[in-house]
Amino acid sequence: MKVTKDIHELILAYLQDDISEEEMSRLREWLAESERHQRLLEELRDKDVLQREIGEYASFDTSRRWAQLEKVMGKPSGKRSSLLQVWGAVAAVVVAFVGGLVYWQMVGLSQPEKEQVTIARIEPGETRAVLITEKGRQVLLQGLKDTCFNITGDDTLNIREDGSLKYSLSVHSSLLSSMPEWHTLRIPKGGEYKIVLDDGTEIWLNSASELKYPSHFVGNERRVQLTGEAYFQVARNEAAPFIVETRGMDVKVLGTSFNVSVYEDEESCHTTLVEGEVEVADKVNGKKVVLTPGTQTLLQGKEMTVRKVNTKLYTLWRLDRFTFASEDMEGVIRKLSRWYNVEFFFANASRKQKRFTGSLPKYSDISQVLKMIEMTTDIKFQLKENTIIIQ
Known part of the structure; x- marks a missing residue:
């Protein structure tokens, strides 16, 4: 989709929370075309950035900036510098188009007669x-x-x-x-x-x-006990195997990298092998399996199965992203609740089964993360006191 003033107006309407369902659908199509588009909108949602850019870009010529934006967006994706170029063009267009109105509506300046709520x-x-x-x-x-x-x-x-x-x-x-x-x-x-x-x-x-x-x-073993989730890079020692003991399974290794998730509020637990070799013992049935890189044991109830997985889905949490592939919204929300230490409430229980695929920034304010989920689903979030309502 070619970048036009129409898309710019959709972006502005979205940032002002004044966008119709039809307009949202068109904006989603544009976002789906490129990960750069998604990152761009993520930058534009930062009100502090918009405020800083107003003074620098307000006097620039709008039509000239639109031409620059179309030129930059038409280039194939490349290094981060390309993204910065795009951001500069978009920021200039947004600010020049709305001028003082953006400053008033987007940065938080309210009408004098209205009380400002923080x-x-x-x-x-x-x-x-x-x-x-x-x-x-x-x-x-x-x-x-x-x-x-x-x-x-x-x-x-x-x-x-x-x-x-x-x-x-x-x-x-x-x-x-x-x-x-x-x-x-x-x-x-x-x-x-x-x-x-x-x-x-x-x-x-x-x-x-x-x-x-x-x-x-x-002694002749290295044993630890885990509740919750951890990523291990085990120092190799063939004379003393490393054993991770959990409520449902024990993981035995000599030296390798793997992830173990055994939260008590999760119905299943799993071990995901990134490199090396591990032996997983099912405590319920006494079954033992040996994993190879790119495989995972999944223990649900009394049954343990082995499957091939994309290990990044289970390990990127230790870096800077949460990554999901068709995960039910209840599982997504549990992860966000732990990380942000905030309570969520499903106003509509059917939303728990909605599927979400995407990559969320781990160190962003939760409002930005929830906006990204809203952009790719029909789910809406509302903050009431210390609870986020899922509608």
Whole structure:
């Protein structure tokens, strides 16, 4: 679809929440043509950006900017610089077209006689956790960087520059005076955390998750216990297999990368293998299967199955995206609820079964994320106090 003033007007109508169903359908068609179009609209939804651009672009000639926009949008997608060029052209057109009206309606200036209502922003999760020692001592891990402390005698805990927690022995392994303490790392809703165990194994923990582990490993196995979701990059040690123990299955590895999801509020749990090899043992039926890269065990009730999957759908959460492929809306909402630590309510129960496919930015304000879902479905969201109503 060629970029015209008609599309510009649709974008403006959408940003002002004054768009009809027919217009929304046409805008969706334009968005479906290119991921660049979607990213463009995502940028335009940022009111702070629009406010900054008004002073710079308000005096530019509108028709000339439309010509520039058509020229840029007609080029094949390339590096990020191309996106920035497009953004500059679009921002210029939007601001020049509506002038002071955009500033008044889009940036939040209201008519003098009307009281301005401020709605609290629902921010995304952040790096935070609570460390609980075997003796019950609790350490809040939030905002700590580049520091270390000792709480067990034999083990040193280092908070690295990136905010992650790293264990290391403070004495030679042959001089250890006692068996290791078991620690618990608890991640609340609206949190995430990375930990490096004393063997070099790296673990990324998702929101509302809990990991129990020894402060250092001894013996012929390395065993941890997981509730929730975690991504593992296990340091190889053939003499001491690494075992992830969960409520329904145990995952045994020598050295590999994989994801495990075992939330208590989920009907199913799964292990997804990215590289290497793992053995998954079904605790209910005693069944054992060996996974190869790109496969997943799915445990639903008493039945465990193996299937091929796109591993990115189950691992990108540890980076900067939530990715879904025809996932029911109830599952999507559970993930968003954990990450943003906010309650959702389905006003219409049939919406739970609606399917959603797409990639959502993990660190954006929730209003932008919900807008993206609205753009590709007929679902609407409404914020009431601290609850988001799904209509």
